[in-house]
Structures are given as C-alpha cells and as structure tokens.
Amino acid sequence: MNKLDSAGHSIYFETGLESLANIVESGRYSKIFVFADSNTSELCLPLFREMMNDFHGFDLIETDPGEENKNIDFCIGIWKTLLDFGADRKCLMINLGGGVITDMGGFVASTYKRGIDFINIPTTLLSQVDASVGGKTGIDVDNVKNMVGTFTLPQCVFIETAFLKTLPQRELLSGFAEMIKHGLIADQEYYQNLKNSDYLQVSAPAIYRSVEIKNDVVTEDPHEKGLRKILNFGHTIGHAVETYSLINDAQPLTHGEAIAIGMICEAFLSSTNNTFKAEELEDVTAYISKLYPAYAIKEESFAQLMEFMQSDKKNENGQIMFSLLSGIGKCDYNCRVSEKDILESFAYFNHIGFNP
C-alpha cells in the first residue's frame, strides 16, 4: 500500500521521499528546481529537506500563494526565471505545494522548451486526494479558471501525510469534501468509514483509497470522454456557488465548502431525476450539513448561478449536464436536469436548516 500505479506514472505513499532521493542523486538531471509558494516554502520546505537527507542541490522558485496567482503572468515570470537559471531540457522541476502549485508548476514544466520532467509533492489534503491523479495542469486567464492547460503526467507523485500537520483546519475540511465525493460516487463502505472518522485525523489509508478511486476512474477515461464525468458530482452547482461566493462574499467559501453545498443540491437532484432514495438523500444531507459551516444560497444569486453553470467549460452547446447518484456509491453521468429542478434544489438546500 505504499505505491499506486497510475497510467504512465507512480504515486508513492508515505515512503519518506526515498525514491525521490534516488532520482535526484541519479545524475539524470542537469539541474533541479523546487517550485513552492511562500507558505509551503516556509512550512514544507524544511521538512522536505530533512526527508531528503539535508538536500540542498536545487534552485528555489517561489511565488505568492493563492488562486489569484495561478495565472499566465506568473507563468511568464517562472518561464523567464528558468531561462535565467540556465534550465535546459534535461532539468527537473519539483512542485511542492497545494493544487495551485502543482497545477501551475505542471503547466510551466509541460510547456517550457516543449516540456521538461516534473514531480509533484502535494501538500494539501485537496491536492493529495484530487490533483495528484489525472495529469491535468492548468492556469487561469482573466480570472477564468483553468482556461489554459495541458494533459501532462508528472514523472511521479509523492503523498506524505507529514506535510498536512501545518495545514489549517479549514483547508483540511476543504479536501475532505472530495473524499466524501469519492465515497458517494464509487464506494458505499468507504463513505460509511469516512462518516465514522474525524477529518482532523485523516489517515493515510483513507487518502490512499480516495486516490485509488479517482485513479480507477481516470484510467478508464483519460481524456474525459465519459466516465470521468462522475468525478464532477457536486461540482456543477458547487463551482457556480464557489464562483459567486468569490465575487460577492467578504469571506468566500473554500472549494470544498462549495462542493459540500453542491453535493447536497445534486443529491437532491439525484432523488428527483435518478434512483437515489429519499433515505439516502436524508443521510447525505444530515452528514454533510453537520460537518460543514452554515451557508445560504441567496435568491438574488439564482440567475447568476444559472449563467455560471451554462458557461462552464464542461458543458457542450449550452446544455447543463449533471452527474447524479443512483445510490450511495453509484453515479451516472450526462444527466439533463430542468432549470426548474435546479432552482428547487437551491430551495431544498436553503430549507434544511443549514443556513445561518
């Protein structure tokens, strides 16, 4: 259980970065770069160095933290920095950080001189259970999320729970939403286990199982032609709510908080538009609404939420498509839902006593 073979690369679990030490010492690379944001360079880099036997043979490229810096201007800066540091095609980039760092670092690496090798060390729960598999890299342009990117696999990925110790609780809870999602779409038993666990003590085996579920789905459908869409459960509405919150709320929702809201709404849609049972809906609603902070989907936001959904890049020809549960642990994709039902799911969400 310390290695998972994904299409084209391996994901190492809790191995203390042993194979990474071997790779950097192999002499295969002309130069090694570590890419981090100011938080992970302060909080994760010392641990990284220690695990790598006091490793110093790299140049550090540091950026400001946060989604607002995952953009093309920062990419241009990193490309130029690589050039200034004399990076040729045989250098290696190690991305040490959350999904912002692995997404942007992956994009920069996959395009610098038409592609250099990179390795991801995700340091947030979200990036460990989600961004670690699937080969997606991406950046935002003009605040449009992941408008530009590539499908490029890292050489390998290292998941070490030790990095999570410094992660704020709210970030842990955010990543935990994706784990709940994995249970709901693919593994009822796993979902039950999560319910009986504490997200603050999230375990390596639980992370492993999440990664395994995502990997199984992605391996069957590497280019998002079909099955992979089930990973989108909770995200059609969740993304819209997240975008709206980012623009309008003083304290915007995290990704996972928004997805938690999206999962409740889409579980409701699963019960009205698929075979999801009333008691299953109740179970999911009760669990998620207890775990996540209260929120209200304001009525004056409904129109804009619909618009965000219509322009989502996952939709074709303007038709909004959902991935809906047919039971706990089972999910269908390409489900069409009427606007009326979507609006009802907002009402359902607002009436479960989840709002403040």
Next chain:
Amino acid sequence: MNKLDSAGHSIYFETGLESLANIVESGRYSKIFVFADSNTSELCLPLFREMMNDFHGFDLIETDPGEENKNIDFCIGIWKTLLDFGADRKCLMINLGGGVITDMGGFVASTYKRGIDFINIPTTLLSQVDASVGGKTGIDVDNVKNMVGTFTLPQCVFIETAFLKTLPQRELLSGFAEMIKHGLIADQEYYQNLKNSDYLQVSAPAIYRSVEIKNDVVTEDPHEKGLRKILNFGHTIGHAVETYSLINDAQPLTHGEAIAIGMICEAFLSSTNNTFKAEELEDVTAYISKLYPAYAIKEESFAQLMEFMQSDKKNENGQIMFSLLSGIGKCDYNCRVSEKDILESFAYFNHIGFNP
C-alpha cells in the same frame, strides 16, 4: 502520392482540401475557427473558401504577420478571443498560414481548455516542407525563440501548392534551403534532382519527398532523443547567424538564407571533423553560394555567434553539438567540434567569394 501517414495523423497532398470539407461538414465540431495573419487572410483565405465550396461556416481570428508577433501576448489575446466566441472543447481550429501561424495556432489550440483539435494548412514553402511534420508547436517569450511550446499533433495537415503562387520569391528561396538540407542529410539523388530544378517552379513531388524524409526521421525519434538531431544540420551555426542578423542587419536574413550560410559552414566542419570529402564540400559550396544572396560573417560578430550557439536550447551543459555530413545524403549527430574549427568555418565561408 496524395497522402502520407505520419505518426498519429495524415498529411494530404494536392487533394483540393476534399477531406477537410468532409471533416467540417461532419458535424463533429461545435464551432470552427480559422486562424490567419493579415497576409494569409487576404491572399490565402479566398482560395481556401473557394476550394471548400464557398465555405463560410467559421469565425476568423486574425493576427499581425511576422515572427515578432509569435509571442505570449498574442496567445493570450487568441485564448480570450476563443472564449469570447464561446469556444468549447469540441471546437476545431484551422491554422492557415506560414510557420508563425501553425506554430502559434498549434500552441494555442493544444493548451486552450487543455487542448482542442486543430488542423494545419501551411501556406509557405518553409512551413510545408518543415513545420508540417513533427508535432512541434511554439511561441517566443522575451524574444527567445520557441521558449515555450508543446509536442502536439494536428488532426491532419493539408499541403496545397496552389497557395504558394502568391508567396514572395524570397520566401520560396527560404523554404528551399530546408529541401536542400533534406537531400544532404538523407538522399543524394534527391539533392541532385534539386540542383537540376528551379526553386521558382518547385514541384509537388519534390515537396512530397522532403516531407517524407522529415517524416521518416521524426517517426524514428519523436522526442528528439537522437536521430532527429540530423535535421539540425546547418542550423547550429545558421541559427546563430540568423539571430545576429535579426539584431544587427538593416535587412535581416530570412531563416533559409541563414541556414544556407550554416550549411556551407557545417559542410566545411563535416570535411574537417567527419568523412565528408573535399569534392563534396566543393559541390555543396558552389551550388548553395550560387543560389543564395551574398553575405559576410563579420569578424566582430564571431564572439557573439559563439555565445548564441552556447545558449542554444538544443545543447546540454554548454557543450556545442553538431550534426555533420559523412557524405552527400548521410549525416551523423552529436559531433563535438572545437571552437577553433568553428572559427575556421567562418573564415572558409568568408573566403569562397560569397561575400559582397
């Protein structure tokens, strides 16, 4: 002889864009974009429309012509335009133009929403015989050529000599240098045929043979690990001369003119550092210097040319590597050459009476 199967895609020759008409009419694509520069939109688009049965079902994205516009700022503009036009992942981009358009259009398409389909219709001789094969896309950052790009194959490529009718003579001559290169590195008979032909009347079968040679090489070595380096013959010195000329000459050399100079210098190096015979050197020098305009590699440029070569992205660890002929039609790669010999090759070039 009207279709060549390259790794993963087909190159169609002189088929009147018949299969393209089928593709755009198939309904596989949600939207179709044609990407062109202001020259090709004026000179090639009417012919394109005509060949496609008066086809109008596309949006045109137009840029300014020239290498100076093959950069990241223009890319950002094109990404945004695609978004504004409502381009989803199922749209198709048709790049109609020279290498600047196919390189930049290919990069934009390979990264927009993590990759949309694109088709190349190269309209210069250079882009037909060189940029049409190999899956390289690229753009310049901070005037560093092709600093950023991907290896992504177009769905297919259409080569139509009809487009060459409006191409300035100097551009024809520029592309012709790559054809001479193909003969020199891989096919003696083809080289002899080119010598007996007129570049102003360049024939479809000759273009086909050039593409075939490049395709054979690229297919054997898709990621530039080894053999593909022979395509670099004439380019190590040629690129340096081109860069220098771009900065210093009032009327800079075209790519092909610079490569012609590079081929003479590197043929000389082939005779001093490989088994290339004196009479072969004489033959190549006489042919190329008669065909291309006079030029002098100024002594005050020598140091800078060496520097450009050292920082070329194709070199590793600062060592300059050459691809050198072992005879006409045969080429070796990874040849080390001393700085003294390189300087001598400049002197050789300057003393063949090629200078003004």
